[in-house]
Amino acid sequence: MTPTPGMRSPMPDLLLLPFMQRAILAGLVLGLLLSYLGIFVTLRKMAFFSDGIAHAALAGAAIGLLTRFSPLLSALAFSMLLAALVYWLEKKSSLSSDAIIGIMFTSGMALGVVLISLRPGYQPELISYLFGNILAIRRVDLALIIVLAAVILAFIFSHKRKLTLLALDREMACMAGINPDLYELLLYIMLSCALVLGIRILGVILVSAILIIPVSTARLLSRSFKTLTWLTVLIAEFTVMAGLVLSYFLDLPTGAVIVLTGSTIFSLAFLAAALRKRSLRLAGGGHGKQGRSE
Numbered sequence: 356m357t358p359t360p361g362m363r364s365p366m367p368d369l370l371l372l373p374f375m376q377r378a379i380l381a382g383l384v385l386g387l388l389l390s391y392l393g394i395f396v397t398l399r400k401m402a403f404f405s406d407g408i409a410h411a412a413l414a415g416a417a418i419g420l421l422t423r424f425s426p427l428l429s430a431l432a433f434s435m436l437l438a439a440l441v442y443w444l445e446k447k448s449s450l451s452s453d454a455i456i457g458i459m460f461t462s463g464m465a466l467g468v469v470l471i472s473l474r475p476g477y478q479p480e481l482i483s484y485l486f487g488n489i490l491a492i493r494r495v496d497l498a499l500i501i502v503l504a505a506v507i508l509a510f511i512f513s514h515k516r517k518l519t520l521l522a523l524d525r526e527m528a529c530m531a532g533i534n535p536d537l538y539e540l541l542l543y544i545m546l547s548c549a550l551v552l553g554i555r556i557l558g559v560i561l562v563s564a565i566l567i568i569p570v571s572t573a574r575l576l577s578r579s580f581k582t583l584t585w586l587t588v589l590i591a592e593f594t595v596m597a598g599l600v601l602s603y604f605l606d607l608p609t610g611a612v613i614v615l616t617g618s619t620i621f622s623l624a625f626l627a628a629a630l631r632k633r634s635l636r637l638a639g640g641g642h643g644k645q646g647r648s649e
Contacts, residue, residue: 375603377497378489382556382595386565388504389553390591391511392546393566394584397574398522401546404441406563407456408434409550411463413559416484417470426484427496430551431503437463438547442540487558487610489599500552507545518542519580556595557610565591568617575621575628594620 415433
């Protein structure tokens with residue numbers, strides 16, 4: 356459509372809305388935090404752990420609502436305590452990590468459902484924790500997200516080599532003088548904290564997607580760890596921003612649109628990688644035939 360004099364694009368007007376400004380800032384911060392942590396999650400195969408902690412955090416949010424305390428703060432405290440409990444049980448029992456996380460996952464969700472039933476009536480704030488509502492982020496939530504994300508990212512960047520070595524090879528980390536137990540516990544706690552913050556965007560059900568999808572997409576396109584890191588963050592930031600804008604103009608649930616945007620990007624990257632692999636195989640086969648004919 357050809358713009359007429361006096362007609363303005365809706366995007367500048369959209370960016371002037373205070374709730375959209377908070378949503379964009381929160382999305383950029385959490386996209387960086389979750390996607391960067393997602394690299395260590397995939398290296399250590401902790402996807403089930405992150406999913407379990409996110410779902411169990413519902414009980415923490417419910418406790419906050421029942422006690423008229425901040426649901427976000429209570430969910431943070433509950434999830435970090437749960438992460439420490441999972442770590443302790445892994446060390447002290449003969450149960451597998453999957454079994455322990457499964458028990459915590461289902462128990463936390465069950466406790467959350469029971470606590471929710473104790474508060475009658477429609478509870479929009481609790482619904483937002485289930486499905487996410489980035490457009491409803493308050494200033495106090497945004498301030499907490501920025502502060503905690505800055506602390507976690509500062510720790511990760513300052514201990515990047517140790518965390519990477521631990522994720523790749525625990526025995527090698529021990530030989531390098533790293534205390535693997537301490538850094539594993541810290542990683543568990545940081546991950547649980549980041550997941551609860553991410554629930555404000557995607558909700559309990561979908562938050563693990565921003566941990567897994569960007570890094571999985573980047574792995575299809577990168578050939579070095581440095582490239583993987585940069586691509587993961589860029590894909591995550593684009594996914595969150597594109598999903599946020601699309602959901603606003605299409606009037607669709609924000610969290611679901613963000614995840615579907617990421618899934619679409621992954622599908623395109625997978626197709627591009629498959630086509631590239633096929634073309635290289637055909638080119639290699641052509642050279643082989645030419646060599647044989649000579």
